[in-house]
Amino acid sequence: MEFKGLESREDALSKVAPQASICLLISFPHLWSLRWSLTRDRRCELPLPEGSMGWPLVGETFQWLFQGSNFHISRRKRHGNVFKTHLLGKPLIRVTGAENIRKVLMGEHTLVCTQWPQSTRIILGPNTLVNSSGELHKRRRKVAGRTCVTVFSRRALESYLPRLQHLIRSEIAKWCAEPAAVDVYSATRSLTFRIAIGVLLGLRLDEERIIYLAQVFEQLMSNLFSLPVDIPLSGLHKGIKAREILHANMEKIIQEKLEQQNQEEHQDAFDYMLSTAKEQGQQISIQELKETAVELIFAAHSTTASAATSLVLQLLLHPEVVERVRLELEGHNLVLQLRWSGLTGLCYLDQVIRELRLLPPVSGGYRTALQTFELDGYQIPKGWSVMYSIRDTETAEIFQNPELFDPDRFDQDQLESRSSRFSYVPFGGGVRSCVGKELAQIILKTLSIELIGTCTWTLATENFPRMQTVPVVHPVNGLHVNFIALHDGEPQVTLRFEALVGAAL
Numbered sequence: 001m002e003f004k005g006l007e008s009r010e011d012a013l014s015k016v017a018p019q020a021s022i023c024l025l026i027s028f029p030h031l032w033s034l035r036w037s038l039t040r041d042r043r044c045e046l047p048l049p050e051g052s053m054g055w056p057l058v059g060e061t062f063q064w065l066f067q068g069s070n071f072h073i074s075r076r077k078r079h080g081n082v083f084k085t086h087l088l089g090k091p092l093i094r095v096t097g098a099e100n101i102r103k104v105l106m107g108e109h110t111l112v113c114t115q116w117p118q119s120t121r122i123i124l125g126p127n128t129l130v131n132s133s134g135e136l137h138k139r140r141r142k143v144a145g146r147t148c149v150t151v152f153s154r155r156a157l158e159s160y161l162p163r164l165q166h167l168i169r170s171e172i173a174k175w176c177a178e179p180a181a182v183d184v185y186s187a188t189r190s191l192t193f194r195i196a197i198g199v200l201l202g203l204r205l206d207e208e209r210i211i212y213l214a215q216v217f218e219q220l221m222s223n224l225f226s227l228p229v230d231i232p233l234s235g236l237h238k239g240i241k242a243r244e245i246l247h248a249n250m251e252k253i254i255q256e257k258l259e260q261q262n263q264e265e266h267q268d269a270f271d272y273m274l275s276t277a278k279e280q281g282q283q284i285s286i287q288e289l290k291e292t293a294v295e296l297i298f299a300a301h302s303t304t305a306s307a308a309t310s311l312v313l314q315l316l317l318h319p320e321v322v323e324r325v326r327l328e329l330e331g332h333n334l335v336l337q338l339r340w341s342g343l344t345g346l347c348y349l350d351q352v353i354r355e356l357r358l359l360p361p362v363s364g365g366y367r368t369a370l371q372t373f374e375l376d377g378y379q380i381p382k383g384w385s386v387m388y389s390i391r392d393t394e395t396a397e398i399f400q401n402p403e404l405f406d407p408d409r410f411d412q413d414q415l416e417s418r419s420s421r422f423s424y425v426p427f428g429g430g431v432r433s434c435v436g437k438e439l440a441q442i443i444l445k446t447l448s449i450e451l452i453g454t455c456t457w458t459l460a461t462e463n464f465p466r467m468q469t470v471p472v473v474h475p476v477n478g479l480h481v482n483f484i485a486l487h488d489g490e491p492q493v494t495l496r497f498e499a500l501v502g503a504a505l
């Protein structure tokens with residue numbers, strides 16, 4: 001009897017066990033979700049935003065990686081402008097909608113603060129803008145204008161222009177001389193690296209050294225987001241090594257610049273930084289200069305290459321837009337020869353660059369909530385990550401037919417061009433807005449002018465590539481294009497700074 005009893009208990013157990021594990025499996029996400037519901041700030045009556053926290057530990061990371069921008073679009077449709085999720089090991093609140101974005105961006109230092117991964121902070125170093133917050137950030141950005149204001153002032157940008165134009169022109173000439181198709185994303189990465197070191201930092205290096213440093217820089221970039229473990233072969237270790245090589249190369253140049261500091265004429269960002277510091281009786285250490293230099297390349301390089309690639313893609317897709325830019329350039333060229341003053345800039349080209357809205361390089365910005373605050377009727381609990389969205393203009397009500405590439409939507413007579421500046425923030429906003437915005441715009445305009453003035457281009461593949469959004473927007477497997485020079489002589493268009501800095505993006 002006893003034996004029989006045991007047998008039946010085992011039987012019963014073997015029947016119940018699978019059911020129990022299924023129940024447990026089903027309840028895991030609920031327990032996980034409950035765990036996060038419990039972290040809501042009880043002093044605030046508002047609910048947490050809608051949304052799913054996914055599976056324990058991994059959250060919705062895999063869906064996010066596989067679905068790309070559709071991840072956010074589908075969840076936004078389901079849960080609204082402010083929804084919660086769990087990505088890369090952290091609870092995250094994704095924010096869309098002009099008013100909500102305004103609150104996040106304008107709340108820097110009070111409601112939120114920028115949050116970069118630890119590996120990024122270690123690799124870039126403590127003396128950088130992206131890695132400083134609160135008072136230190138305010139001081140560093142403003143510090144008597146020593147880095148941002150002067151390096152990116154109108155006077156400074158104007159002085160960079162001749163070298164910028166020369167560099168872009170000679171790179172395009174190389175693209176035209178290529179017997180095979182050019183991979184535009186690789187080519188623009190090389191171009192923006194050259195701009196960063198040649199124009200911004202004024203480093204005069206031979207070709208071999210540029211190629212070497214570009215590789216070192218790629219190694220730094222690819223390890224910026226890695227586990228914060230500094231052991232041989234780890235991502236962080238490789239990133240630090242790359243940074244050391246870059247710093248060593250820059251140190252020599254900086255020393256030379258310090259010795260020639262009496263020169264009146266400024267030609268690059270280093271010159272502006274050093275002379276402004278001198279004027280204000282401040283000292284910038286060599287370490288600070290090296291870190292600033294690497295930070296500027298980091299911030300300028302991939303973002304501008306991404307935008308330049310998207311620009312070529314849109315020009316390929318829209319020959320009618322190319323024609324209108326060409327007409328605008330011809331008109332300006334004529335006026336330039338007759339009377340220069342009073343020109344208001346290349347408005348249509350401005351609109352074309354602005355309409356890169358469809359493919360903004362950066363998808364959004366990460367912040368951490370410094371205190372619990374209200375957003376769109378929900379509570380954002382202290383300590384949670386917040387990501388404001390840049391890439392969701394497809395769903396913004398202000399834009400008509402938002403899926404179309406239509407530069408005319410930004411014509412100054414159109415309502416869309418006068419929409420809230422927080423409806424579309426490709427360069428962020430508030431105290432953390434992009435310091436290189438005007439430089440990026442000038443690079444993109446110069447590239448358009450040089451392309452249209454010097455060559456024609458055709459897609460070398462049967463289909464247009466699929467675009468990937470992480471870490472910046474770029475074509476999967478590149479964008480392959482044949483460039484053909486229009487004429488052997490000098491290009492028709494003469495660049496003038498005033499025409500480039502017309503309307504703002």
Ligand code: HEM
Pocket residue numbers: 114129130141200295296299300301303304307360361362364365366425426427428429431432433434435436437439440
């Ligand atoms: C098309 C090209 C570019 C795009 C789309 C872009 C976009 C952005 C965005 C969205 C931010 C704000 C990030 C946030 O809110 O957390 C930012 C910040 C920044 N950008 Fe750019 N950027 C571009 C080019 C450049 C260039 C050319 C430079 C420098 C030469 C630059 C330097 C910086 C720096 C230093 C910051 C950090 C500012 C701070 O934290 O105070 N960017 N950029």
